[in-house]
Structures are given as C-alpha cells and as structure tokens.
Amino acid sequence: MDRATEMMIFVRCVEEGSFSAAARAMDMTPSAVSKQIRRLEDRLGARLFNRTTRRINLTDVGRDFYERCARIIAEIEEAEEVVSSLQDTVRGTLRVAATAAFARGEILPRINAFLERYPDLSLEMQLTDRMLDLVEQGIDVAVMLQEQVTDPSLVARKLANNRRIVVASPDYVARHGEPKTPEDLYRHNCLSLYNVSRFNDWEFEMPDGRRQVIHVQGNFRANTAGALYEACLVGVGLARLSAWMVAPRLRDGSLVELLPDYVQEVTAYYVLFPQGRHMSRKVRAFVDFLVEQFTPVPPWEQDESLMLRGYQRSGEPA
Amino acid sequence: MDRATEMMIFVRCVEEGSFSAAARAMDMTPSAVSKQIRRLEDRLGARLFNRTTRRINLTDVGRDFYERCARIIAEIEEAEEVVSSLQDTVRGTLRVAATAAFARGEILPRINAFLERYPDLSLEMQLTDRMLDLVEQGIDVAVMLQEQVTDPSLVARKLANNRRIVVASPDYVARHGEPKTPEDLYRHNCLSLYNVSRFNDWEFEMPDGRRQVIHVQGNFRANTAGALYEACLVGVGLARLSAWMVAPRLRDGSLVELLPDYVQEVTAYYVLFPQGRHMSRKVRAFVDFLVEQFTPVPPWEQDESLMLRGYQRSGEPA
DNA sequence: TATCATTTGTGCCTGATTTTCAAAGATCGG
DNA sequence: CCGATCTTTGAAAATCAGGCACAAATGATA
Numbered sequence: 102m103d104r105a106t107e108m109m110i111f112v113r114c115v116e117e118g119s120f121s122a123a124a125r126a127m128d129m130t131p132s133a134v135s136k137q138i139r140r141l142e143d144r145l146g147a148r149l150f151n152r153t154t155r156r157i158n159l160t161d162v163g164r165d166f167y168e169r170c171a172r173i174i175a176e177i178e179e180a181e182e183v184v185s186s187l188q189d190t191v192r193g194t195l196r197v198a199a200t201a202a203f204a205r206g207e208i209l210p211r212i213n214a215f216l217e218r219y220p221d222l223s224l225e226m227q228l229t230d231r232m233l234d235l236v237e238q239g240i241d242v243a244v245m246l247q248e249q250v251t252d253p254s255l256v257a258r259k260l261a262n263n264r265r266i267v268v269a270s271p272d273y274v275a276r277h278g279e280p281k282t283p284e285d286l287y288r289h290n291c292l293s294l295y296n297v298s299r300f301n302d303w304e305f306e307m308p309d310g311r312r313q314v315i316h317v318q319g320n321f322r323a324n325t326a327g328a329l330y331e332a333c334l335v336g337v338g339l340a341r342l343s344a345w346m347v348a349p350r351l352r353d354g355s356l357v358e359l360l361p362d363y364v365q366e367v368t369a370y371y372v373l374f375p376q377g378r379h380m381s382r383k384v385r386a387f388v389d390f391l392v393e394q395f396t397p398v399p400p401w402e403q404d405e406s407l408m409l410r411g412y413q414r415s416g417e418p419a
Numbered sequence: 420m421d422r423a424t425e426m427m428i429f430v431r432c433v434e435e436g437s438f439s440a441a442a443r444a445m446d447m448t449p450s451a452v453s454k455q456i457r458r459l460e461d462r463l464g465a466r467l468f469n470r471t472t473r474r475i476n477l478t479d480v481g482r483d484f485y486e487r488c489a490r491i492i493a494e495i496e497e498a499e500e501v502v503s504s505l506q507d508t509v510r511g512t513l514r515v516a517a518t519a520a521f522a523r524g525e526i527l528p529r530i531n532a533f534l535e536r537y538p539d540l541s542l543e544m545q546l547t548d549r550m551l552d553l554v555e556q557g558i559d560v561a562v563m564l565q566e567q568v569t570d571p572s573l574v575a576r577k578l579a580n581n582r583r584i585v586v587a588s589p590d591y592v593a594r595h596g597e598p599k600t601p602e603d604l605y606r607h608n609c610l611s612l613y614n615v616s617r618f619n620d621w622e623f624e625m626p627d628g629r630r631q632v633i634h635v636q637g638n639f640r641a642n643t644a645g646a647l648y649e650a651c652l653v654g655v656g657l658a659r660l661s662a663w664m665v666a667p668r669l670r671d672g673s674l675v676e677l678l679p680d681y682v683q684e685v686t687a688y689y690v691l692f693p694q695g696r697h698m699s700r701k702v703r704a705f706v707d708f709l710v711e712q713f714t715p716v717p718p719w720e721q722d723e724s725l726m727l728r729g730y731q732r733s734g735e736p737a
Numbered sequence: 738t739a740t741c742a743t744t745t746g747t748g749c750c751t752g753a754t755t756t757t758c759a760a761a762g763a764t765c766g767g
Numbered sequence: 768c769c770g771a772t773c774t775t776t777g778a779a780a781a782t783c784a785g786g787c788a789c790a791a792a793t794g795a796t797a
Contacts, residue, residue: 103755104495105422121773133756135775140755145499147506148697151554153572154763154774158554161512162505162699169498173491177422180487181463187480188465194479236469236476253792254471254745379466381480421784439744451785453746458784472745472792571763741796747789756781764773 105177107141108170110134111149115159115167188379191386192221198235199244201228202327203370207345207401208244208391215390222383230325235375241384243373244391256376260391261399263368264344267303268356272336280339280359283307283315290338291317292329303341306364317341341365348401370395423495425459426488428452429467433477433485506697509704510539516553517562519546520645521688525663525719526562526709533708540701548643553693559702561691562709574694578709579717581686582662585621586674590654598657598677601625601633608656609635610647621659624682635659659683666719688713 113123114134124131142149149163159167187193199208204226216224227240235243235255243255246263267286280286283305293301303315319338323329326342333340334355350356372391374384394400431441432452442449460467467481477485505511517526522544534542545558553561553573561573564581585604587597598604601623611619621633637656641647644660651658652673668674690709692702712718 103421103424105426108423108495119773120775130757131774132758132776136755139775142697145502145506146697147502147699148693151557151572151693152774153552153554155765155772156554157774158557160699162502165505166498166502169494169501173494173498176487176491176494177426180484180491183487184463184465184480184484187483188463234471236471236474239469239476239478252471375466375469379460379464381465381478437744438746448786449745450747450787454784457746470745473743473794475745739797742794744791744793746791749787751786752784754781754783756779758779759777761776762774764771766771767769 105174107137107144109174110137111141112167112170112174114138114150114157115163119157188381190221191219191383193383194223194225195242195383195387196225196227196238196240197242197244197387198227198229198233198238198240200230200246200370202230202325202346203244203343204228207395207399211394215387218390219383219386222386235373241374241381242387244370245373247368247371252373254376255373257371257373258388258392260370260372261345261395263370264402265303265341265365265367266344266347266351267339267341267359267365268333268347268351269339269359270334270336270355271357273333273338274357274359276336283313283360283363286315286317286339290319290321292319292332292338292340293317293322294324294326294329295322296324300341304366305360308362345399345401423492425455425462427492428455429459430485430488430492432456432468432475433481437475506699508539509537509701511701512541512543513560513701513705514543514545514556514558515560515562515705516545516547516551516556516558518548518564518688520548520643520664521562521661522546525713525717529712533705536708537701537704540704553691559692559699560705562688563691565686565689572694573691575689575691576706576710578688578690579663579713581688582720583621583659583683583685584662584665584669585657585659585677585683586651586665586669587657587677588652588654588673589675591651591656592675592677594654597675601631601678601681604633604635604657608637608639610637610650610656610658611635611640612642612644612647613640614642618659622684623678626680663717663719 110123110127110129113127114120117123117126120134120138121131123129124134127134138150145166147162147166148160149166150157151160152158205228209226212224212226216222227238233240233243235241235252244260247257267280269289277289280289283303286303291301291303301317303317305313305315307313317339321329321332321337323332326346329340330342330346332338333342334350339359347356351358372388374380374388428441428445428447431445432438435441435444438452438456439449441447442452445452456468463484465480466478467484468475469478470476523546527544530542530544534540545556551558551561553559562578565575565577585598595607598607601621604621609619609621619635621635623631623633625631635657639647639650639655641650644664647658648660648664650656651660652668657677665674669676690706692698692706
C-alpha cells in the first residue's frame with residue numbers, strides 16, 4: 102500500500118540504471134529494491150523493467166510511468182517543502198482574537214512594530230469579549246483574561262498581571278472624601294457592571310492577611326469597563342479598574358488611587374494558542390512579541406515611582 | 420515512510436470533516452486514522468488540523484497542503500490507471516525482431532491482418548539474423564530459430580517446425596540425375612553457406628534409424644539461404660532449404676524434393692518474449708496472432724498432398 | 738440537569754509486512 | 768577461465784501498522 106515509496110524507488114532505479122546502484126544510493130539492500138519493484142509491478146499488473154540477470158531496461162509502460170512518477174514525486178516534495186516553509190517562516194495570515202478593551206488600549210498601539218518585523222505576515226484581529234472556540238473559528242492566538250480560559254486543548258501563557266485599582270477623580274475625592282478601609286466603600290458611589298455580577302464583589306486582602314469581600318453598589322451601572330472609566334473620570338464615583346486602563350490618568354493626576362495599602366485580587370491576561378507538537382513559527386513569533394512587550398514588567402507599570410510601587414506590591418512578572 | 424497513504428487519509432479526513440467519518444468511509448478504525456495524521460504532521464513538522472476532542476478544523480497550512488494532496492493523489496491514480504490501461508489494451512508500439520528471410524517470406528505477408536485487428540497499435544519490425552539482446556534493444560518479441568535461443572530470461576514458444584528439404588531444379592536433375600541415398604550427395608554440386616559451417620553438415624536419419632552426417636561441398640557458396648535458393652532455382656546445384664522457402668516452388672514444379680524418404684533434422688521457429696508475471700496485452704496479441712497463423716499446421720505445409728505428407732513425416736504441430 | 742453517545746487521543750499488544758541475510762543463477766571483464 | 772557483479776529468491780528476523788480498550792471531553796437528549 103506504500104505507493105509513494107515504491108514510486109521513489111522506481112524512479113531512482115530508472116535514474117541509476119540498476120537496482121544495485123539505486124540500492125546503494127538509497128542505502129538499502131538490492132533485494133529490498135528488487136522486491137519493492139516487484140510489488141509495484143504486481144500491483145500495477147504490468148512489467149516496468151525488462152531484466153536479465155545482469156541488466157535492467159525500461160519497458161514502454163515503464164517509461165511512461167517514470168515520467169509521471171518523476172513529476173508526482175517532485176510535487177510531493179514541493180508540497181512538503183511548502184508546508185515546512187510555511188511552518189518555518191513567518192508568513193501568511195495570523196488570526197488573533199483579543200478582549201476588546203485590552204486590545205485597543207495595549208496591543209494595537211504596539212502592533213506596528215510586530216508587523217514591521219514580519220513584512221510577509223498579515224494580521225486579522227478579532228476584538229471580542231465573548232469566549233469563543235478557537236478551533237471552530239480558526240483563531241491562531243487569543244489574548245484574554247485568565248477566568249475565560251476553559252479549553253483544555255489550549256496552552257495558556259501568562260502575559261501580565263491584571264492588577265485592579267480602585268480609583269476616583271480628585272474632584273470626587275474632594276467632594277466625598279477618601280475611603281481609608283474597604284468598609285468605607287459602602288458609603289461611596291461605586292460604579293458597577295450590570296452584566297458581570299462577580300465584578301462587583303471587590304475582594305481585599307487586609308494587612309493582617311484576612312480577606313474581605315465588599316459587594317459594592319452605586320447609582321451608575323454599565324456593561325463595559327470602558328463606560329465606568331469614562332464616568333469615573335468625570336467624577337461620578339469610585340471604580341475598580343484595571344491598572345493598564347487607568348495608569349495614564351494616575352500619572353497625569355486626573356485619577357487617584359484609593360486604598361493603596363490593601364492588596365486586591367489579581368487576575369492576569371493570558372495568551373492562548375493550540376497546544377501540540379507543532380507550533381507554527383508565526384504563532385510563536387506573535388506570542389514571543391507579546392511576551393516581550395508585556396513581561397517582565399508591563400508597560401503601564403513602568404517609569405513611574407507610583408506605578409512601580411503598586412506593581413511590586415501586587416504582583417511579580419510571569 | 421508511507422507518504423501516499425498518509426496523504427489519501429488526510430484528504431479523506433478533510434473531505435469528511437472528521438477522523439471518525441473518514442475512518443468509517445475507508446473502513447478503518449478511528450485510532451488508525453488519528454495515528455496516520457499524527458505521523459504525517461510529525462514528518463511535516465507542522466500542524467494540519469486544529470482539534471478539540473470533538474471537532475477538527477484545518478489550519479492554514481493544512482488547507483494549502485490539502486489542495487496539493489488532492490491534486491497529487493489524482494495524478495497518482497491517473498498514472499496507475501494509465502499503466503493498467505496501457506497494459507490491458509493493445510496500443511502503443513510493438514517492437515519485433517525476426518530473422519530476415521523468414522520475416523520477409525512468411526510474417527510480413529500476413530502482418531496486415533494483425534495491424535488491422537489492432538488499429539491503435541504500431542509495429543516496429545527489425546529484420547536481423549544476428550542474435551540480439553532483447554532487453555538491451557528494447558525488443559518486445561523476437562521470432563527466430565531454436566538454436567539462437569540462449570537467453571534464460573525469455574520465454575520461447577514454438578511456432579512451427581522448420582523442416583529442411585534437399586531440392587534441385589528439374590533442369591538440374593535432368594542433367595545430373597537424382598540422388599537416391601545421402602552418400603550420393605558427395606557426387607553432386609551442393610550449394611553451401613560459407614559463414615555457418617554447421618549448415619553444411621546435412622544430417623539424415625536412415626530408414627533403419629541410424630543417423631548419417633554428410634558434409635557437402637560444391638562450387639557455389641553464399642552467405643544467405645536466399646542466395647542459395649536463387650542459385651538452386653536456376654539449376655546451379657542441390658540445396659538444403661527450409662520447407663517454407665521452397666514450398667511454392669515445389670507446388671509449381673520449379674523445384675523438386677530429393678531424398679524424400681530420409682528424415683532430416685528438424686529445427687523450429689520460436690517466438691520469444693520476456694518472461695515474467697506481467698505480460699503486456701500487445702505482446703500477447705502478437706504472440707497469439709503468430710501462433711494462430713503458424714499452428715497447428717504452418718501455411719506452407721497446407722493444401723498440398725506432397726506437403727502434408729512431408730509435414731506429417733517430419734514433425735507435428737506444437 | 739443528568740445521562741448518553743460520539744469524538745479524538747494514547748498505550749499496549751498482536752499480526753502482518755518488510756527487510757535482511759545467505760545463496761543461487763547468470764553475465765561481464767580481464 | 769576465474770572473479771566480480773547483478774538480479775532474484777527463500778527463510779529468518781525485525782520493524783511497523785492496526786486493533787482494542789480506555790480516557791478525556793463535548794454535544795445531544797431526555
């Protein structure tokens with residue numbers, strides 16, 4: 102049933118003009134070659150070589166078959182070479198799925214460096230906050246929060262801690278005061294998500310190690326963190342937002358961090374890709390790029406004493 | 420190392436959209452399919468399918484490889500089909516080698532019936548009296564005398580006895596008398612070949628069963644039997660010639676048979692072709708045609724009481 | 738919601754296929 | 768005429784592929 106090998110041996114015999122020479126060239130024994138040719142002839146029901154005990158000579162049928170075999174083998178080798186080449190070079194199309202806000206805020210601003218590094222690669226970026234089936238959708242790489250990772254056929258590599266910070270605008274703090282303990286939050290207007298109730302349970306680790314969960318409430322709710330961010334900026338209330346999202350505002354003072362001495366729960370962004378023996382170079386290239394960008398210290402945690410302090414307190418590089 | 424089977428299974432998996440479905444379609448177990456795909460991926464060093472435990476989906480690389488595989492498999496099947504078709508139909512070129520005189524006298528006059536029977540076949544007829552290497556020369560079929568058959572890789576099928584007859588022209592007999600015993604030949608002018616000395620040892624079987632060899636001599640020698648034939652016709656002397664060559668002249672009386680009661684050595688024409696498991700249809704067709712033409716009774720032995728008598732005495736059909 | 742059937746993947750084992758080894762038959766070159 | 772080389776074959780050995788059983792996971796279904 103081994104068509105291709107038979108054909109390759111046959112072609113080699115034709116080109117070497119001898120079973121023995123072909124056997125030497127292919128590091129086989131002459132008898133193995135002889136038997137392969139015999140099998141091929143038996144399967145085809147036709148004689149390919151006329152033989153004496155000393156010489157072989159192509160039949161007409163054999164000559165025709167040789168032409169075809171030579172072409173077929175070349176195509177097989179080309180096909181396999183193309184696969185290996187596609188595998189070993191970064192080209193083609195890479196399909197990436199990422200959570201919308203994080204991609205807009207942190208990935209896309211840096212994506213040009215990646216594309217310039219690999220001019221033969223094109224990128225398809227799908228922004229979504231829904232969990233999706235990578236295999237079904239033909240997604241090569243996904244970037245999402247830890248809790249969304251369920252698929253066991255995927256490899257998850259940690260990109261960056263997603264530190265949550267409770268913030269408010271200086272204006273709000275001036276008007277309502279600054280909470281000193283988590284319990285104080287009950288007396289503040291806490292902006293919340295109405296579609297992820299879990300997001301509204303703010304967990305703090307007390308200085309003595311105990312954990313405390315505050316179920317916050319307020320008069321403004323939205324369905325995305327981005328909406329809370331905007332509301333917070335204009336002084337509507339307190340919000341618990343990702344560090345990367347509020348870092349610039351903390352720097353320029355348009356938001357201030359509250360309860361800095363209480364460690365909050367830390368999740369992380371992960372990069373996901375299909376596990377398996379054979380990881381394509383383009384996937385590896387993108388994963389490497391992301392890791393390079395966001396580890397050991399993610400960009401929003403850099404350059405600012407305030408940020409560094411917060412970062413070192415709440416997490417360490419992957 | 421079984422490229423083609425791997426590729427066929429891969430293609431089937433793509434088309435069925437599932438390992439299990441492909442396995443059912445190809446009458447295999449799913450695990451066998453899974454392993455083949457795994458082997459293929461390992462050899463290529465690339466992932467062809469993304470899988471969950473429940474679904475598979477082509478990768479980009481896999482899609483490219485599939486296109487190529489589908490084409491390659493079609494070509495493999497076409498190549499094998501063409502071989503079988505060439506094998507099973509009588510077409511192409513048939514290369515025949517034959518002894519010159521017999522071919523001109525007995526084969527070529529009948530060859531048109533053969534060519535008309537197989538309109539897709541073309542014939543290359545090489546007339547030669549030298550023994551040649553069928554394999555080396557790419558000859559499909561050879562027709563020659565028994566004694567020229569030495570190659571053990573050939574099958575020899577007997578076509579017709581080659582009865583030898585001593586003849587002379589009536590004119591010569593009238594002038595020199597008719598020999599009554601083999602010994603009488605020593606007193607006659609016997610035409611001989613100068614290149615095949617063996618041909619000049621005329622062997623007779625006496626009525627009592629003893630064998631007698633007469634080494635003939637005369638004043639005319641030539642290098643072909645055809646030349647002796649022409650000389651004999653014009654009354655130069657006695658010649659020992661093949662029955663097929665002199666039969667028309669015996670019928671029309673321009674030659675007469677001498678020593679008819681002495682059985683002479685009988686050789687035979689054989690049709691030779693490469694032995695082996697797989698005999699091509701065109702070779703078989705030609706061999707069948709020759710056998711049909713020359714057996715059980717060769718044409719020159721037919722229709723004439725004289726001929727039949729001589730034939731029945733000196734040989735029997737193969 | 739819980740059970741069931743289906744799908745992919747893996748480990749082990751058996752059986753078949755293939756290779757190797759040894760030798761024969763045959764031919765070519767010196 | 769002898770030695771070297773080439774094809775082929777038969778038997779033994781080794782490799783390889785497939786089957787089975789099972790696990791993990793998922794979608795369908797009651």
